[in-house]
Amino acid sequence: VSDGASASRNPWADRAQRVIPGGTSTGSKRPGVLYGSALAPDLPTHARRAYGCRLETADGCELIDLSMALGAVALGYADAEVTEAVAEAAAVGPVCGLPPLLELEVAERLTRVIPCAEQVRFLKSGAEATAAAVRLARAHTGRDHVIASGYFGWHDWSSTAPGVPAGVQADLTAVPFDDVDALQHAVATAGETLAAIIVEPLVHHVASPAWLSAARALCDAHGAVLIFDEVKTAFRVRTGGVQQLLGITPDLTTIGKAVANGYALAAVVGREPVMSAATRTWISSTLAAETTALAAARVVLDRHARLDVCHGLERIGAQLQQAVRDAIAPYALGLEVDGPAVMWRLTAERESVLDALVAECVRRGLLLKRGAYQFAALAHDETAVRAVHAIVSDAAAQLHDRAMNTLPEA
Numbered sequence: 001v002s003d004g005a006s007a008s009r010n011p012w013a014d015r016a017q018r019v020i021p022g023g024t025s026t027g028s029k030r031p032g033v034l035y036g037s038a039l040a041p042d043l044p045t046h047a048r049r050a051y052g053c054r055l056e057t058a059d060g061c062e063l064i065d066l067s068m069a070l071g072a073v074a075l076g077y078a079d080a081e082v083t084e085a086v087a088e089a090a091a092v093g094p095v096c097g098l099p100p101l102l103e104l105e106v107a108e109r110l111t112r113v114i115p116c117a118e119q120v121r122f123l124k125s126g127a128e129a130t131a132a133a134v135r136l137a138r139a140h141t142g143r144d145h146v147i148a149s150g151y152f153g154w155h156d157w158s159s160t161a162p163g164v165p166a167g168v169q170a171d172l173t174a175v176p177f178d179d180v181d182a183l184q185h186a187v188a189t190a191g192e193t194l195a196a197i198i199v200e201p202l203v204h205h206v207a208s209p210a211w212l213s214a215a216r217a218l219c220d221a222h223g224a225v226l227i228f229d230e231v232k233t234a235f236r237v238r239t240g241g242v243q244q245l246l247g248i249t250p251d252l253t254t255i256g257k258a259v260a261n262g263y264a265l266a267a268v269v270g271r272e273p274v275m276s277a278a279t280r281t282w283i284s285s286t287l288a289a290e291t292t293a294l295a296a297a298r299v300v301l302d303r304h305a306r307l308d309v310c311h312g313l314e315r316i317g318a319q320l321q322q323a324v325r326d327a328i329a330p331y332a333l334g335l336e337v338d339g340p341a342v343m344w345r346l347t348a349e350r351e352s353v354l355d356a357l358v359a360e361c362v363r364r365g366l367l368l369k370r371g372a373y374q375f376a377a378l379a380h381d382e383t384a385v386r387a388v389h390a391i392v393s394d395a396a397a398q399l400h401d402r403a404m405n406t407l408p409e410a
């Protein structure tokens with residue numbers, strides 16, 4: 001996929017390409033990633049504001065958003081209570097020369113809702129949290145090798161991108177999702193050097209209890225640390241993540257995204273014997289405990305205490321899935337809706353069909369995430385669900401007509 005630099009004549013995209021390599025600092029929001037082969041000058045690349053489940057583009061058009069900022073927002077954009085709490089935190093000074101009481105309060109509350117959490121360290125991004133978790137595991141065990149399954153952010157320890165030293169890459173073995181044999185084989189190969197197994201417990205679907213239990217047993221047998229990366233799944237699948245859903249408890253967990261409804265907060269949480277390695281190694285960041293994001297997280301925690309947010313997301317996600325299934329069903333475009341309702345996918349036999357559908361939907365007022373998850377939010381109301389059905393129906397009908405008109409004559 002191109003980064004959109006050449007294909008787009010959108011003025012905002014062109015300006016962005018000049019000062020920001022790739023056009024934006026978030027990879028999944030690059031024009032070429034948003035629209036793939038359907039990238040065209042009229043498609044929106046920038047937003048002015050976001051509210052509820054909608055955003056306003058740079059050109060003043062309103063879009064219903066199913067990407068929900070890559071899962072960072074589960075209540076809704078600009079949630080009134082979150083915004084008020086953040087403004088209050090900003091007004092009284094979000095940082096000073098002593099750690100804030102709010103760091104302590106939110107840490108205590110996280111230990112009550114995430115099964116493995118006895119202690120907490122705050123950070124600002126999911127990538128930082130997973131890097132910290134791996135650092136803790138290595139410090140705790142005195143070993144180097146990590147077995148990993150999933151996406152953990154951009155940091156060196158988990159990346160094979162240009163610029164990552166070969167020596168760093170040598171300490172990581174990537175294994176496929178939900179494959180017990182591959183995991184056992186990787187553990188046998190790592191032998192005495194194994195520090196940790198880190199897995200995303202949901203990739204397209206929730207991992208099998210057999211795979212996660214095997215990871216738990218292998219870590220126990222080899223004195224290694226089991227880490228669940230619940231950056232996408234905590235405060236979404238269940239408040240306490242997939243570990244709460246399945247009753248399989250890791251030693252460490254990373255959280256981020258929905259925990260602060262779009263504000264910059266992540267954390268590594270876990271059992272005290274492993275977490276306490278933080279006092280022997282070095283994990284620290286100047287703004288890790290600034291209070292605007294912690295205030296947002298406190299509102300999220302309050303909302304989860306008051307309402308069954310995750311079941312709400314499941315109900316709304318199922319409605320969105322059904323709306324899209326019904327809309328595409330008559331047209332035989334080779335499209336499919338699959339995955340858990342709270343974070344589902346629209347997949348296609350031919351990528352170009354999905355690209356074209358995403359482009360036609362955005363022209364009609366709906367932003368779908370191409371090639372990744374559609375994230376449900378409490379703000380996806382009935383009006384939005386009806387609009388999603390109408391827009392996808394109309395877009396699918398147009399693609400179908402286009403395909404019929406380009407069929408060779410019999």
Ligand SMILES: Cc1ncc(COP(=O)(O)O)c(C=O)c1O
Pocket residue numbers: 070124125126127128130150151152153154200229230231232256257
């Ligand atoms: C499972 C998982 N871990 C880590 C990350 C990295 O988080 P961030 O982009 O906040 O650094 C992501 C981001 O998508 C993720 O989905």
